[in-house]
Amino acid sequence: MKKIKIFIELTRLNKPIGYMLLFWPCLWGLTLAFMQDTNLEKYFIYIIYFFLGSILMRSAGCITNDIVDKDFDKKVARTKNRPIASGKVSVKEGFFYIAVLCSLAFLILLQFNTLTIILGLTSIAFILSYPFMKRFTYWPQLFLGITFNWGVIMAGSSLLNTITPEIILLYIGAIFWTLGYDTIYGYQDIKDDEIIGVKSTSIKFKINPKKFISLCYFLSICFFILLGLIGNYGINYYIFLIFPIVHMSNQIFKLKIKDDLICLKVFKSNNFFGLLIFLTLIFQ
DSSP states (O other): OHHHHHHHHHHTTTOTHHHHHHHHHHHHHHHHHHTTSOOHHHHHHHHHHHHHHHHHHHHHHHHHHHHHTHHHHTTSTTTTTSHHHHTSSOHHHHHHHHHHHHHHHHHHHTTSOHHHHHHHHHHHHHHHHGGGHHHHOSOHHHHHHHHHTHHHHHHHHHHHSSOOHHHHHHHHHHHHHHHHHHHHHHTTSHHHHHHHTOOOHHHHTSSSHHHHHHHHHHHHHHHHHHHHHHTTOOHHHHHHHHHHHHHHHHHHHHOOTTOHHHHHHHHHTHHHHHHHHHHHHHTO
């Protein structure tokens, strides 16, 4: 039981917000593609595949990140007790878990068409390189957005066997959404990050955080609107899009970057945003 508890801590399975934020873009891409390919049975089966894949790959990503950042994590109050940083799990064990999780994810990936398999294998390069970004650039959150929302592209291609302009617009909108919410997340560690020398958009825009996050969310919504125009969606799409816009505005209003608990609460509220965009796409 102790081993299981440590494994859950290592993979953050006790914090579902992580894999849900990975899963929502997958569901968006599937839903958008489903509107053009009305195979309902395949749609629901693929939802299950992408949900399981999100859990597996997010878990593997967490372990990879902890291995790369173990020396940094020891110096940060929020992360110093993570299993690898605290020595509860060795690096060797970590790599073993990564191999198992990725093998299971690969078995799921093989259920899709060739294009989706290629896209899935391509994502490995993003996953492996992301943990190093904070060492070289103030924009690791942008790279996370590119990586974390790759599921939009994969999900769309899994049903359509191609990458449409609508899928690309949805993907870009999701990237700016992630850039905004992960900047919010980063304010929990900003003091420690500045001391140990890692970079982030949270640090880069600490003077005017709400302006930057507002810009990210504004650009995200602009791409969602452009998606509706390119896809020739009906009025229902724009009516339902009002709710995600209000939700984003409420995040900006509530945000207090010096209050860690509020930052975490606002960050977690993006799970609800994911649901709102899903409903917007369903009822277009």
